[in-house]
Amino acid sequence: MADDKTLDLVKISPTANPPVCKIMNYGKYKFDILKKEKEQRKNQKTSEAKELSLSATIDLHDLETKAKHCIKFFNDFDKVKIAIRMKGRQQARPQLAVDVMYKFHELVGEYCTIELKPKQEGRNIFMVLARNKEVKK
Numbered sequence: 001m002a003d004d005k006t007l008d009l010v011k012i013s014p015t016a017n018p019p020v021c022k023i024m025n026y027g028k029y030k031f032d033i034l035k036k037e038k039e040q041r042k043n044q045k046t047s048e049a050k051e052l053s054l055s056a057t058i059d060l061h062d063l064e065t066k067a068k069h070c071i072k073f074f075n076d077f078d079k080v081k082i083a084i085r086m087k088g089r090q091q092a093r094p095q096l097a098v099d100v101m102y103k104f105h106e107l108v109g110e111y112c113t114i115e116l117k118p119k120q121e122g123r124n125i126f127m128v129l130a131r132n133k134e135v136k137k
Contacts (some may be wrong), residue, residue, distance in 0.1 A: 047077040049128070055106065056090045056097040063100070067107035074111050074131040082127045086132055101127045 001011040001023060008026040011019055029117055050073040057119035073080050082104060084097040098118045105114060108129065 006041045014113045031086045048077045049081050050077045051081045051083060054082060054100060056084055056086055056100055058100060063104055064107060067104060070104075070108050070129070071111055074108075078131050079115065079130075080112070082129065084125045086123050086125065091123055094125060101125065105129065 005023065007023050010022050010024055010026055010029070012022050015021040052070055052073070054063070054066060058066075070080050070082075082101055084100065086094060086097055090097065101118045105112075105127075110132075111132055112129040114127065115130040116126070118127045119126050
């Protein structure tokens with residue numbers, strides 16, 4: 001029957017007794033599955049992040065400038081990763097860098113919340129800020 005209609009005979013459930021088969025255009029079936037998967041990936045919301053670098057000895061005005069950049073990033077991205085790379089003697093006092101991060105959060109606190117508290121990995125300290133839902137695009 002499948003040959004008469006120039007279609008394919010596809011086993012749907014080979015373990016059933018008797019096996020279940022279906023007459024269909026297998027090439028079109030595979031194409032439709034790929035099309036549905038592509039559509040699902042397109043509609044899937046991805047969480048993008050932007051990274052800002054600070055310094056453990058950053059001045060207040062520079063911190064305010066970085067805060068303005070961070071607020072702009074929240075308009076386009078969901079998350080902003082704040083990083084401080086400690087150099088030399090700064091590694092002996094990582095609490096100074098953590099204090100800078102919390103001071104930075106005070107400047108942008110109305111736009112975001114802390115998703116990942118400051119965490120030290122080697123000579124770097126990271127913090128992730130997530131955008132509040134009220135931030136207008």
